[in-house]
Ligand code: ADP
């Protein structure tokens with residue numbers, strides 16, 4: 001379904017702004033606590049780890065400034081987000097290294113990064129970040145264990161040498177496991193959230209459509225009666241005049257025009273009423289095959305265009321539904337008219353029914369006509385939207401509002417120059433006994 005195309009991009013944009021803001025806040029906190037630590041009772045000299053720590057804080061501030069400056073100009077926000085969060089995992093590794101590597105209490109920061117990466121990048125992103133964190137942590141602890149690097153230690157004493165291999169292994173495995181567990185869980189949750197939001201957004205589109213129709217319906221109901229009555233008197237008067245006054249070919253032609261146009265107007269008004277206020281309908285049990293066959297026959301008799309267009313039917317027998325037969329005919333009729341009108345020259349229109357899951361039946365009307373352009377897809381159900389020079393733009397609106405009253409809706413698939421398929425489903429019923 002079209003309709004909510006660029007929302008995810010906007011969403012990422014806002015979340016990324018938040019992450020950038022919170023990163024600066026967190027770094028400021030880090031700066032504050034480091035300063036306090038440095039000037040606490042037993043002042044730390046400004047050497048070794050503290051110096052590197054200040055360096056890291058300044059680097060993060062500078063990076064944040066860069067992010068802020070280029071943020072608006074970057075088109076591919078997704079890659080930008082991956083990059084930022086990837087750098088964050090690296091910063092966390094440095095923080096862990098500076099606070100004692102193996103003994104550091106800051107390994108939980110990995111989990112924090114993974115959690116917010118899942119909010120921005122969903123399951124895939126959180127898994128990638130979990131891999132990044134695990135690899136970095138593994139390398140860091142290994143390097144330390146084999147004495148290749150010596151961690152800064154603020155307390156000095158608990159170096160990795162005092163632990164045996166199994167303890168080190170255990171902690172690394174636990175940390176990695178936690179990374180993946182958190183990535184899995186938060187990824188799962190955010191994926192679910194995203195799916196729910198997508199569904200909600202589709203529903204919102206549908207509701208908007210219905211609301212628009214309802215509003216139009218109210219307006220229409222008021223105004224159409226005001227039009228119908230004068231129209232009736234107009235055409236009645238002309239008919240009387242035509243009989244009364246002596247025949248004059250010139251005048252007769254004019255009167256015929258008036259009559260033809262009033263007919264056209266009243267057909268339009270009637271159609272509009274149909275869309276705006278579909279009659280409540282006489283619900284009956286209908287056998288689909290015979291009802292559809294009858295409508296197709298009627299259509300072929302009524303319209304001359306079927307010389308070039310072949311209508312093929314493919315109906316399952318003995319499928320029953322409950323609907324007003326007039327409504328069903330109206331729906332099918334409008335869809336066939338559109339299908340035939342979409343075909344220039346020779347072509348084919350197919351009508352098909354098929355049983356679906358959960359006791360539904362699907363009805364499909366397809367053509368190999370001109371197709372519907374993407375930019376029109378949003379509007380084809382709007383009343384008065386038409387791309388035809390003599391169209392009214394009411395056909396699909398009527399179909400839509402009739403189907404809406406049966407709690408179902410039209411689906412449409414279309415490819416320009418290839419054709420279009422309209423389909424909807426109805427609840428199946430038991431045959432009458
Ligand atoms: P109208 O037929 O009077 O134009 P509709 O509401 O029936 O009004 O259709 C609205 C528009 O949707 C049409 O003008 C056409 O552009 C498009 N459309 C509907 N059905 C088809 C189809 N089967 N193939 C191509 N375009 C279609």
Ligand code: MG
Nearest residue numbers: 337338395396
């Ligand atoms: Mg039409």
